[in-house]
Structures are given as structure tokens and as C-alpha cells.
Amino acid sequence: MAIIIPDSLQLVRFSQKVYNGPMKKKENFAPIFIFFLAFSLIILGLIRFNFFNNLFGAIGNIFSPVQEVTFQTFQSILNLNEEENLKNLKEENINLARQLVNQEKLEKENSALRDQFQTATIKSTTLIAAKIIGAPNFVPGVTEPSIFILDVGKSSGIRIHDAVILKDNLVGSITEVTEFRSKVNLITNATSSFTAKTLRTGAIGVVRGEAGREMSLQNIMQEADIKEKDIIVTKGGQELGGSGYPPDLTVGTIISVEKKPSALFQNANIVSDLNFSSLSTVFVIKSQ
Amino acid sequence: MYIFLIIFIIFLILLEASITTIPLVLLAILLISVISKKSWIFLLAFSAGLMIDLIKLNPIGKTSLFLTIFLFIVLLYDKKFEIRTVPFVFMASFLGSIAYLIFFGYRDILFQAITSSIIGILSFIAVKKIMKSDSSKVTL
Numbered sequence: 001m002a003i004i005i006p007d008s009l010q011l012v013r014f015s016q017k018v019y020n021g022p023m024k025k026k027e028n029f030a031p032i033f034i035f036f037l038a039f040s041l042i043i044l045g046l047i048r049f050n051f052f053n054n055l056f057g058a059i060g061n062i063f064s065p066v067q068e069v070t071f072q073t074f075q076s077i078l079n080l081n082e083e084e085n086l087k088n089l090k091e092e093n094i095n096l097a098r099q100l101v102n103q104e105k106l107e108k109e110n111s112a113l114r115d116q117f118q119t120a121t122i123k124s125t126t127l128i129a130a131k132i133i134g135a136p137n138f139v140p141g142v143t144e145p146s147i148f149i150l151d152v153g154k155s156s157g158i159r160i161h162d163a164v165i166l167k168d169n170l171v172g173s174i175t176e177v178t179e180f181r182s183k184v185n186l187i188t189n190a191t192s193s194f195t196a197k198t199l200r201t202g203a204i205g206v207v208r209g210e211a212g213r214e215m216s217l218q219n220i221m222q223e224a225d226i227k228e229k230d231i232i233v234t235k236g237g238q239e240l241g242g243s244g245y246p247p248d249l250t251v252g253t254i255i256s257v258e259k260k261p262s263a264l265f266q267n268a269n270i271v272s273d274l275n276f277s278s279l280s281t282v283f284v285i286k287s288q
Numbered sequence: 289m290y291i292f293l294i295i296f297i298i299f300l301i302l303l304e305a306s307i308t309t310i311p312l313v314l315l316a317i318l319l320i321s322v323i324s325k326k327s328w329i330f331l332l333a334f335s336a337g338l339m340i341d342l343i344k345l346n347p348i349g350k351t352s353l354f355l356t357i358f359l360f361i362v363l364l365y366d367k368k369f370e371i372r373t374v375p376f377v378f379m380a381s382f383l384g385s386i387a388y389l390i391f392f393g394y395r396d397i398l399f400q401a402i403t404s405s406i407i408g409i410l411s412f413i414a415v416k417k418i419m420k421s422d423s424s425k426v427t428l
Contacts, residue, residue, distance in 0.1 A: 032327045033360040036334045040356055043338075044349035060342035063302070067343060071306040134306040134344070138396050138403075146395065149305070149345060176345040183345040190395065211395060 057153070057178030064151055064181060068133040074140055075280065094273050097250055098168045101233060104199055105248055127283040128156050130164075133181070137277065144212045144276050148172070148184040152284065158182050163245050163285045169274050170234060170249040171282050182284075186276060187251065188213055196251050198224075199231040207232070207251055207270065215252060217268040222259070224266070230254045232270050246285060293320070297336050305343040310400055311388045313340060315408045317355055318380055319415060321362050322371050333359050346392070354391055358384050374409055381408030 046052055134149030152158050154177050164171040164184050172192065176183035185192055192209040196217065203224035205217040220226060232254065236247025252270040259266040300312040317333045337352030362380055365371050371380075382405040389397045 029327055029330070029360060029363050032330050033356060036330050036356045037353065037360075040334065040337070040349045040353040042349075044347060044353065047348045056342060056348050060345070063339075063343050067302060067306050070302045074307045136305065136307060136309045136344070138309050138394075138400055140307045143396070149343075178345065181345060191393070 054179055057180060060178060061180040064133060067149070068131065068151060071133050071135065072280065075135075075278070090273075090275065094167055094169060097231060097253075097273055100231065101168060101199060101248055101250055126157075126286040127165075128152055128158065128286050130156075130158075130182075130282055130284055132280055132282060135277065135279075140277070142277075144186075144188060146186055146189040146209070147175075148186065148276075148279075148282070150182045150184060150282070150284070151180070153178050153180040153182050155179050157286050158284055159286075163249070164282050165249055165285060166274060166279065166282050168248075168250055169272070170245065170251050171274065171276075171279075173245070174284065184282070188215055188272065188276065194245055195235040195237055196232050197235045198226055198254075199233050201225045201230075204235060205268070210269075213252075213272050213274075213276065214255075215270045215272070217254070217270050219265045220267065222261075222264065222266055226254060226257055226266070226268055228254050228257060230268075293332075297332065298339070301336060301339050301343065304340060309389070309394050310404050310407070311385050312404075312407075313337075313351075314355065314358065314384055314388055315381055315404055315411065317359060318362060318377065318384060318408060319411055321359055322377060322380075322412070323415060323419070325363065325366055325371075330356060330359060350392075354388060358387070374412065377412045378405050378409050381405040 047056070130150040130152040132148050133151050135145040136147070137143045137145040148164075148171075150158075150164075158174055158177050160174055160177055162174045164173060170187055172184040172186040172189070174182050175185045186209070187194075187207065188209045188211075190209050192207075192215075194207055195204060196207045197204045201224065203220055203226050205220040205224075207215050207217055209215050217226075217232060230253070232251040234245040234247055234249045234251060237245055250273065252272040254268045255271050256269045257266065258268065297313065297316060300316055304310070304312050313336050317329065317336065320332065321329050333355040334352045337350075337355045338348060340346070340351045341348040362371065362384075365376070365380075369376070371377075382401050385401040385404040386397055389400055394400065
């Protein structure tokens, strides 16, 4: 009896694998890694001791125009949807808050002039306009940035700890400066901390940055009178030489108060009137 | 090819310095190292790190240090495991992003890390598809 084997069951000749030669050895990256690791550490060390700061600052400045264009292009795309009316309302709100603060200041100055035993000093300061060329944040247009990069630096007289404002609203303070650029830590940054007071009653507390546009006002005495919609202004912690926050700059408005009878202090949550993600120009206070 | 790569890295550096905190350059370095596995990537990572620090006004050398160490760890894994896979790219981009965001003190670490690992996986799949369709020409 003949056995018919279908083609599909016939043994198939396996093709032999063709090797091009012995298997390639994997590259040893250790020497090149150690080289670049050491180089990075050397550069970090040189910067710590202020070597080549001017050189690096000048090199970084080469990219400023491109960085500015990139930032402004994305910002204009992301802010297309903000209605004109809403923008105007926000502007008006900021102006009204500023007028309120100015009125309080005038009243205090008048009463100081009337009382010859009180003195009110007004420091003359110079405002330097600065364009924001970088404001990195998680989701552009949705989440808020925590730092700004400005297009002004030491050459414009900017120093570390100089206050940054917009229409008497506090934005932040300078933390890094190169010859032509500087970095601002916003008041909403988690590392930001400064003393402030309520405009209405003068209750003092410490403002700390939190998520988004919110901050917390902490360590307010239990008996202090604070409530929602109170305006918070800086208390003024200026150091010698004029750096630090001048007094009476608007920080924000209280949106909620946490008061527990058993606690030593009460806290409040503040929100800034500024929409940091839509800002393009700010002003640096240069004290004289 | 190299010029295109350099321009692309510069574009990512500008985005990272101006618009977003998602570690795009870290993802790019990871993808290039997974695909190429050559030593010149260390020079690219070092240079990109320096540029980021110059533009973002970070302490110069800090990002280079991080990227160099990250790259070395990724390439160490290549000695034992196959790294040109989606699971590896996901884990490396997720853990690398978490480490990067903690190292530089950013917020919303978990959400940013998840977002960056999704971007990493999608980019890796896209690059693999491009390489498959053009496999005779691609040599890095």
C-alpha cells in the first residue's frame, strides 16, 4: 500500500542561519561616563566659586531672543480663548484692589503727619520693566508656573532678593541673576515664604506658596480678626541695602479661614489676583 | 541625520525652558540611547544638560550630571536585558521623570511622570514603526 504524504507534512529544510562573524561585543561605557561625570562635577564646582559666571551668562543670553519668541508664540496660542470681557474684568479687579491699598496708605500717612510723634518713611525706588521669556509649567495654559525667566539681569541693576511686582501686586523675588537674565521665584512657589498682614485689621501671618495660584497664610494669632475676602498685603521685611519685599504690596485675597479653638494659631487660604500664566511683562523694584 | 537630531534636541530644550516642566530632553536622550546604544550619546546628554542649565538659570552642570548618570544606568541595563522594548521604555521614562522632578524640586510629580512616560512610549512606538519601514537606511 502506497503511503501518500501531503506536501504540508513533508519535512521542510530549515535555512541555516548565516552569521556575519563572531557576536559584537557591547561597548564599555564606563570610561566615557566617568569622564563626563567628572566634567559635570568640575563645572558645578567652578560655578559655586563664581568662576566663568560672566562667560556662561553671555552664552545663555544668546538663546534669549529665541526663547522669548518661543514663549510668546505659545502664550498667544494658549490665551486666544480668553474672552475680552473676562480680561477687562480681571484688569478692573486688579486696579480696584490697588486703589483700595493706596487709599489705606494715604489715610495712614495723613494720620502720621497729623501726629508729630509718628514717622512714615517712603523710600524712593526705581521700577525696571522686564519681559518674561520663560515660565515653564506642567500643562501650559492650565497649570500655573512657579518660576519666571526675565530678560533683564545685572547689567540693568537687578540683584538677588529684589521684589518683582505688577501694578502693586506682588509677583515674587529674584533668586538667580546673570549678566542679562534673571530668575524669579513666584509667591506661589513652594519655597516662597514671607510675612504679610491683612489690610483691614493688620493681623500678621506668614505666607507660604502652595499649588497653582493659592497660598496659605499661617501662624495668625487666634484672637486676630480675619475673614473671607480680606485683602492681604506685605508687611515689609526689607533688609539693609533695600532688598526684600517693600510694605503694602498686594499679595491676594482670603478665600477661606481655618480656625480651630484648640489650636494656637489660625490659618487662611489666599489666592492671588494675578493670572501668572498669562503675564508677559513685570516690573522689578530696584531700591536705591 | 545628526543635524536633524541636534536641531530637534535644541527645540525640546527651548520648550522645556520656556513652556513646560515635563522632562522632554530626558525622554529624547532615553529614546536615542535605547535605539542607538553608542557612546556619543553621553556627549549629547552632557551638552543638552549644559544648555538647559544655561537657559533655565539652573546651577550649570546640574542637569548634565543627572542626564549622564541616568544614561549610564540605562546602558548598564542593556548589558543584561533587552532594553528596546515598550515595558523598559515605560519604566525608565516613569522612574527617570520622577527622579528628575524630585531632583529639581517640581510639583505634581506623579502626574508629570505618568504624562512623560506616555509621551515616551508613544514616541518609541512611532520611532520603531519609522525604523521598520525604513530599516535599510537607518543607521545611528
